[in-house]
Amino acid sequence: MILIDGKAVATELKQQMKEQVASMERKPSLVAILVGNDGASETYVGHKERACAEIGFRSQVLRFAADTTQEQLLAEIDKLNNDKQVDGFIIQLPLPRHIDEQVIIDAIDPRKDVDGFHPVNVGRMVLGMEAFVSATPLGILELLKYYNIDTKGKNCVVIGRSNIVGRPISNLLSLKGWDCTVTVCHSRTKNLKEVCSQADILVAALGSAEFVTSDMVKDGAVVIDVGITRVASTQTKNGWKLLGDVKFDEVAPKCSYITPVPGGVGPMTIVSLMRNTLLAAKRK
C-alpha cells in the first residue's frame, strides 16, 4: 500500500510555481472577497493569502460587512472584472443568506473565475475544453498524475454528486485521456456496497465520517478520500480530530494507493487555486 502524500506533492508543486513566478516580470495577482465574519472562511482565506506570499503572487483580501447588499457586492465584482491588475479573484463561500450565491458567481468574468465555479467554466470542463477546473477535482487529478496511477479503462466509482466535487471529478475522469468508466453514486443509490466493491478507483466525496468500510473496497483499489469532518476526540489536546469519508485503518491495508485525512486531497486544493491563478496570469 502506498500512502498518497498530498502535503509533500503540494509543497513540491508550490516550489515549482515559485520558480516560474520568480522569472515573471509581472507577478500573478489573486483577490479574495470575504463577506461577514465566518470563522472557517477567515481561516481558509488566511491559508490562501499565505500560499500566495509563499509562491510570490500578489494578493489582497477585500473584507465586507455581513450586511453588505447583493448590489454592492455585484458592483465590487464589476470593478474586479475590469481591473487589469487582477488576474483572478474568488468569493469565499458561504455568503450571508440575503445574497444569492448563484447570481454572484454568474457575475464573475469567467476568465478571472479561478475557483472554476462559473457555469461557463463547468460547461467547458464537461465538454473537454480548456477551463478553470475547481480546486478539489483539479487537486485529485494532480495526485493521480503525480503517482502515475493508470486510469485508462479502469472502473471508477464516485460517491457523491455535489457540484464542487462529485459532479466535476466524475466528468473529468471519463474524458478522453483519463478514460475511466465512471459510476456516480449518491444518497438514492440502492446497491452502494456492491457498486463500490467493483471500483478500481474509489472517490469518496459524500461528507460522512468513516462511511466507507473495508467490505466496500476491492483488493488493490485506489482510494481517494475527499471527506473532512471534525469530530470530538479524547485523544487530542485540542479535543477534536479530523476524519475522512473512509475508515482508514481497516481500508488502507486493502489498497494499492490511498489518501490520508488530513494530508491527502486537502493540501492540494490551495495549490490548485494557485495553478489556476498562474494560468489566468499567463493567458493574459
Place this chain on the structure above:
Amino acid sequence: MILIDGKAVATELKQQMKEQVASMERKPSLVAILVGNDGASETYVGHKERACAEIGFRSQVLRFAADTTQEQLLAEIDKLNNDKQVDGFIIQLPLPRHIDEQVIIDAIDPRKDVDGFHPVNVGRMVLGMEAFVSATPLGILELLKYYNIDTKGKNCVVIGRSNIVGRPISNLLSLKGWDCTVTVCHSRTKNLKEVCSQADILVAALGSAEFVTSDMVKDGAVVIDVGITRVASTQTKNGWKLLGDVKFDEVAPKCSYITPVPGGVGPMTIVSLMRNTLLAAKRK
C-alpha cells in the same frame, strides 16, 4: 414489453405546443443558419421548418455559401443576438472545415441558444440549473416522463460519452429528481458486457449499428436506442434501411420498455428544439 412510440409522443407534444402558441399574441421565432450544401443538413433544416409551420412558430432559414468566412458568420450571429424579433437560433452543423465550430457556438447568446450547445448552457444543465438542454437528451427525458418510467435509484448505463448525447444524458439522469446511479461507458471500457447487463436503464448512444445484443441486456430493462445508421438493404425499395445501436429483434423481448429505430428517440429531437424555442420566447 412496451414499445416506446416516439412518433406518437412527438405528435401529441407538438399538438400541445400548437394550442399554447395559438393563444400567444407574439409567435415564437426560430432562425436556422445553413452554410454550404450538405444534403443531410438540408434535410434536417427542412424538418425543422416544417415543424415550426405545424406548431405556428415563425421561422426563417438563412443560407450562406460554403466559402463564407468565419468573420462573416460571426457578424451574422451578432445580428441575430441583437435582433429582438428572434427568440432562438441554431447553426446547423457540421460547418465547412475552415470554420471553427466552437468559436461559432461560443458567439451565440446563451439566451437564444436553443440547441443547448453553448458551454454556459451545458454548465447550467450539469449544475442542475435552468438551461437549454440539447435536443436528444431532452427528448429522452420527455419519453421517460411520458411513459412514467421510474428512474429513482435505478442503475443506468450510458454507452457513449459524446458531447451531444452521452455526456449530457448521463449528467441529467444523475441529477436530483431523476436520481439514477449512472455509469458512463465508452470505447476504453473493458468489461462492457458485464456493466451493461447490470443496467435497469440502458442508453445506447455510440453510433454503431446493432452493437447491443441480448446477452448485454438484463431481463426487464428499459432500453433507449439513440443510434441511427443507414445501411444497404435488399429488402427495401430504396436500397437502404435505418438501424439503431441495439439489435432490436433479439433485445426487445427481454425489455420492459424499448425505443424502436426509426420512430423512437428520433422524432423527439425536433420537438425538443421546438420546446426550447417556446421557452426562449416565454422567457422574454
